[in-house]
Amino acid sequence: MNRTEKANLVSSLRSNLEENSFIAIVHYRGMNDKQLYDMRVALRNKNCAMKIAKNKLINVALKDSSLTQLAPYLKGPVAVLYSQDPVALSKVISDTAKNCEFLKPKVALFNNSLIGELEIENLAKLGSLEDVRASFIYTLNAVQSSIVSLLQNYSAKKEEENNLS
Numbered sequence: 821m822n823r824t825e826k827a828n829l830v831s832s833l834r835s836n837l838e839e840n841s842f843i844a845i846v847h848y849r850g851m852n853d854k855q856l857y858d859m860r861v862a863l864r865n866k867n868c869a870m871k872i873a874k875n876k877l878i879n880v881a882l883k884d885s886s887l888t889q890l891a892p893y894l895k896g897p898v899a900v901l902y903s904q905d906p907v908a909l910s911k912v913i914s915d916t917a918k919n920c921e922f923l924k925p926k927v928a929l930f931n932n933s934l935i936g937e938l939e940i941e942n943l944a945k946l947g948s949l950e951d952v953r954a955s956f957i958y959t960l961n962a963v964q965s966s967i968v969s970l971l972q973n974y975s976a977k978k979e980e981e982n983n984l985s
Contacts, residue, residue, distance in 0.1 A: 826877060833871055833881040833900075842906035843929045844913060844940065845890060848872070849897045850922030859916045859923070866912055868903035889934055893927045906930055907946045914944035 821829070837843055848856065863870050871878075875894040882891050903909040906928075917923045925937045935943075947955065
């Protein structure tokens with residue numbers, strides 16, 4: 821990789837990381853190509869992304885940004901994963917780690933706060949943004965149905981009272 825390509829990689833990585841609210845660093849030593857491919861597919865399906873690059877290049881991308889607190893965790897073979905949806909990314913990390921003992925979450929940065937492996941696991945247990953939206957819409961529809969039913973019953977009762985008078 822020549823100097824220009826490295827500069828482009830660093831620039832691209834920095835902008836991708838700064839645009840996302842959830843960034844995780846995971847160890848992947850021991851994962852085979854199929855496992856990495858499957859994880860990339862799972863990430864892509866959830867609108868998440870992963871970048872594997874030399875730690876030195878990642879450090880350069882983090883330098884002079886709000887993400888410098890991740891730098892101490894860039895030791896050994898690590899991958900940087902990022903997304904706008906912390907729950908979706910945490911689920912992919914958790915599911916992959918269950919099927920592959922080699923994947924080890926180290927740390928994540930969520931809205932400029934470091935969180936550990938336990939918090940990543942807890943995020944994975946939450947409902948995804950899509951699940952929460954679906955639940956909210958279901959609740960709104962249920963309330964609407966209840967109001968309509970209540971109004972129909974009220975109207976029927978009023979009609980009955982008018983007919984008796």
